[in-house]
Amino acid sequence: MGVFTGLITGILFGIVLQRGRLCFNSAIRDLKLFKDNYLWKAVMLGIAIETLLFPLMAQAGWIHLNPKPFMPVGDIIGGLLFGFGMVLAGGCASGVTYRTGEGLTTAWLAAIFYGLFATASKFGFLKPVVKFLRGPVYKIDSPGGIYAKGKIGPTIATSLHINPWIPAIIFAAILLWYVFGTKTSERGGKGFNWITTGILAALVGGLAYYTSSHFGGRNYPLGITGGWISIFKTFTGGKLSWEGAEVLGIVIGAFLSALATKEFKIRMPRNPMAYVQVIVGGALLGIGAVTASGCNIGNFFSGVPHLAWGSLLASLFFVLGNWIMAYWMYGRR
């Protein structure tokens, strides 16, 4: 049941990612490089909805919120490495995963090296290095209520000792004011518009939280890094987890969606150096994601709606890392 629900959730997410062209690397970079906020608004709308949806689901007793730990050093270093990595890899964790299904061979290599280096960082030869880079890890005793029992990562609400609904409503209101109150870049073509993308991605996020905690033995919404790690572990006898099935589902969903809209094609760059670049980028994605305890989906899209300090800090450094590397690669001339 865990693998089955993970696969279904992943297929739905893959369709949304492919139709919405929802890549956080593009979303973050386009803001600076092209003064284009189209995908960024889809991300912000999705996060605003999840910020209200997750506590609502928890209030109804369907889930218990499980924010990520706070790691002042690891979130910054991992965030920067991941931010550099997404620019070099030509996509973030969700971007390279969905484009794997679209037939981009550069995304295949980026995804493979992302998975391999994430596995090495979590269980293999890079484990001591990553443990050092992560620095201190802070968790607190859960205040109960809509939060999961035991140790959880600190959030704005737990630090201020206030009802988690207060910061959630304020944060969501600010984001909604931004997405609907400011000018949005134009975009034509066959893809979903940004509003559809944002809403559907948030709904899949809610579905993921429910199915993964009820059937997958993993209390968290969408994620990618742990999924690739699980897929790589199956090569040495590991069992596919809910998240592994979800990542497999993303590739399948994006493949079917691209096939249906005639956007599937095996694509190869003319300059093979692009492969070297995406391999380095993929490796940085893997190391960065494990150091920061999550990628752009785990920390940014799923963690920021919890208003967890760790996810907020890591996401800030995903953005800074992306901007620094994008400027160095593409912005200077």
Add this chain to the structure above:
Amino acid sequence: MADVKVDKTLDVRGEVCPVPDVETKRALKKMESGQVLEVLIDYPLSKERIPANVKKEGHEVLAIEEIGNSEWRILIRKK
């Protein structure tokens, strides 16, 4: 659109994101006003983002044609 004289062709099929967008921008910068740039592309995200961004810069998008399975040809006239 076959009657439009193309002054420069940019083939960015298979390139990593956002190379198609960046190369298009750089190619337009080097061209003369009124000249036409042909961009051959197979990446859906950029196929939608390039026309939106060149229009914003004031250039004219003459056509976006499907030339194959997930392959397009974008014609842009420099302002």
